[in-house]
Amino acid sequence: MSDLVGLVRAVQANYYRVGLREAAKGVEELLCVRRARLKKMGQQVCVGDWVVVSHPDWQGHRGAIAEILPRRNQLQRPAIANVDQVFLLCALADPPADVHQITRFLLTAEGLDVEIHVVFTKADLVSKAEQELWRDRLHQWGYCCAVLSLTQGTDWQCLRPHLANKITVVCGPSGVGKSSLIRHLTPREDIRVGAVSDHWHRGRHTTRHVELFPLPEGGWIADTPGFNQPELPQDPQQLAAAFPEIRQRLSKDRCLFDNCRHDQEPGCCVRGAWERYPLYVEYLHELETMASSGLASEHAPPLKAKTDRQGRQRFEPLLDPKKYRRRSRRQQHQHLNPMAEEVLDSEL
Ligand SMILES: Nc1nc2c(ncn2[C@@H]2O[C@H](COP(=O)(O)OP(=O)(O)OP(=O)(O)O)[C@@H](O)[C@H]2O)c(=O)[nH]1
Ligand SMILES: [Mg+2]
Ligand SMILES: [Zn+2]
Known part of the structure; x- marks a missing residue:
């Protein structure tokens, strides 16, 4: 029998939501724990990992991750693996675009060695001249970019042809419209969008964890929490x-x-x-x-x-x-959710 393979869509505490590559018995997703053997080997499971699932319980929609397939690449922040391309979202206003901040996000994305698309949102809040200024600027830096509004018109549809059959990660500062874009692109209502603070014109960190959503055209798109100051490359x-x-x-x-x-x-x-x-x-x-x-x-x-x-x-x-010394197994154990892992040890 061939392996049951799936994609880790989200990580919540010690549980992993795994979307199956091929639906089986009418089930598309299993809520999985990590096999104790992986834990002992110190192998972390990350959103975007392709994994082999064992012990499926089709009625309870549960399973266990037995193996992590080799990763093609990995971003540390936001934490996601096997990325095909990055959509870097920046707002033209509320919060305002900032050369330092955009550059730091670009430097992080460049480390992955995948295609980068820059998308400026909130075009409805600034003049045409300002839109052109940023478009030209990014062009000078060596990037193509789209300038659009997510609340007026349907310009965002121009992003669709780039998405099919790929894993796309959407990243950028808080409040720029990452979740708004994903709500447009996937037929889902349960993605939370949050207003920008009136006083600081900053986002409110509405999205709290990385999650992959399936796209109607095939492929996956990851919503990520916004953060404001990405790290520089170390070397x-x-x-x-x-x-x-x-x-x-x-x-x-x-x-x-x-x-x-x-x-x-x-x-x-x-x-x-x-x-x-x-x-x-x-x-x-x-x-x-x-x-x-x-x-x-x-x-x-x-x-x-x-x-x-x-x-x-x-x-x-x-x-x-x-x-940086490895902690003993007992020490590590104290940090784990005892329920999920203990049940697994005794069950498997
Ligand atoms: N005027 C205008 N508002 C927008 C646009 N895109 C998003 N917004 C608004 O900006 C606010 C923040 O949007 P979100 O989609 O929650 O932003 P986010 O990037 O997901 O933010 P975090 O989850 O905090 O990282 C919401 O009130 C949106 O309605 C746009 O193009 N124009
Ligand atoms: Mg969000
Ligand atoms: Zn030189």
């Missing part, structure tokens, strides 16, 4: 590669030094009067300061600078043995 060399403007310059020309940081070095072909160059330098310095002072960002270990045999500087995580 300064990754940082340069995440700017299309730098990639484009380096495809045509070479810097004098192979290990050029594109800052003050002589003979640098990247340095120049392009809009986001000062941002690149600012982020580069931020990463280098972090690395040399051992200061870590909130989620990542600190970096140490190392010089390799060719004289290039590389950054590696500096692990504090105490902080």
